[in-house]
Amino acid sequence: MALIRLDKLLSNRTSHSRSDIKGILKKGAVQVDGVTECSGERKVDPDTQEITLYGKKLVGQTHVCVLLNKPQGYICATEDRMHKTVLDLLPKELRVKGLFPAGRLDVDSTGFVLLTDDGDLAHRMLAPKSHVPKYYLVKLTRPCRSEDVKHLSEGIRLGDGTECLPAEAKPLETAGNYVLICLHEGKYHQVKRMFAALGNHVERLHRVAVGGMFLPENLAFGCCIEVLHKDVENMLKSGDFDVVYERIVTNFSSYLINEGQ
Numbered sequence: 090m091a092l093i094r095l096d097k098l099l100s101n102r103t104s105h106s107r108s109d110i111k112g113i114l115k116k117g118a119v120q121v122d123g124v125t126e127c128s129g130e131r132k133v134d135p136d137t138q139e140i141t142l143y144g145k146k147l148v149g150q151t152h153v154c155v156l157l158n159k160p161q162g163y164i165c166a167t168e169d170r171m172h173k174t175v176l177d178l179l180p181k182e183l184r185v186k187g188l189f190p191a192g193r194l195d196v197d198s199t200g201f202v203l204l205t206d207d208g209d210l211a212h213r214m215l216a217p218k219s220h221v222p223k224y225y226l227v228k229l230t231r232p233c234r235s236e237d238v239k240h241l242s243e244g245i246r247l248g249d250g251t252e253c254l255p256a257e258a259k260p261l262e263t264a265g266n267y268v269l270i271c272l273h274e275g276k277y278h279q280v281k282r283m284f285a286a287l288g289n290h291v292e293r294l295h296r297v298a299v300g301g302m303f304l305p306e307n308l309a310f311g312c313c314i315e316v317l318h319k320d321v322e323n324m325l326k327s328g329d330f331d332v333v334y335e336r337i338v339t340n341f342s343s344y345l346i347n348e349g350q
């Protein structure tokens with residue numbers, strides 16, 4: 090395991106905030122290999138060193154989790170002959186060994202992509218039985234009608250006969266052909282195929298949230314932030330469709346600004 094700052098490690102593995110941790114360190118409550126350490130800047134290797142907080146050994150593994158706002162033209166893979174991959178967008182210091190995109194967005198889709206080196210976390214996020222909700226802001230060629238919303242909520246059948254699980258959808262009252270849709274599964278090109286089955290066409294698809302975790306509105310296309318493992322755990326909790334809808338409506342202009350992307 091690479092060296093990691095002590096304050097970062099503590100904040101990653103406990104429920105204390107980074108600022109709380111400063112105080113905790115100052116109080117002398119943290120020991121590294123039996124020696125009290127007061128500086129959060131100290132670099133440690135949690136695999137080979139024993140770190141204790143109030144005398145208790147820290148547990149859990151440190152993994153890297155990066156949240157990316159994927160632009161168009163990049164594919165969700167670790168390597169590809171034709172396209173640039175989402176890994177090409179990460180700054181050098183975040184390109185740690187074993188990092189991969191947990192889940193896929195099409196090359197022309199944009200938005201929320203989580204990259205991690207934690208296979209277990211990715212599995213819990215993607216396993217079909219987890220049903221972690223994924224929210225997409227979609228621009229359609231024609232408006233989404235109330236009968237389409239009803240069909241989607243009952244579970245739609247795709248052109249090839251594949252049955253989909255019920256999906257929540259709601260058109261954005263203020264923005265003509267935009268709709269927010271929430272899926273609890275991840276079939277190939279699913280959103281595009283669902284709207285095609287309704288005689289419509291997806292022009293833009295932007296993933297805005299997964300579970301209880303949002304893509305920050307101020308994160309530009311192609312930019313990423315490192316997120317704490319414990320925050321990603323929250324992502325696995327189910328989100329609330331109405332909460333996501335309200336947030337999308339409130340912040341809609343920040344998505345429109347980028348529409349040319």
Ligand code: URA
Pocket residue numbers: 193194195196198277278279280281282294
């Ligand atoms: N559904 C699609 O059709 N495309 C994506 O990229 C994601 C979901």
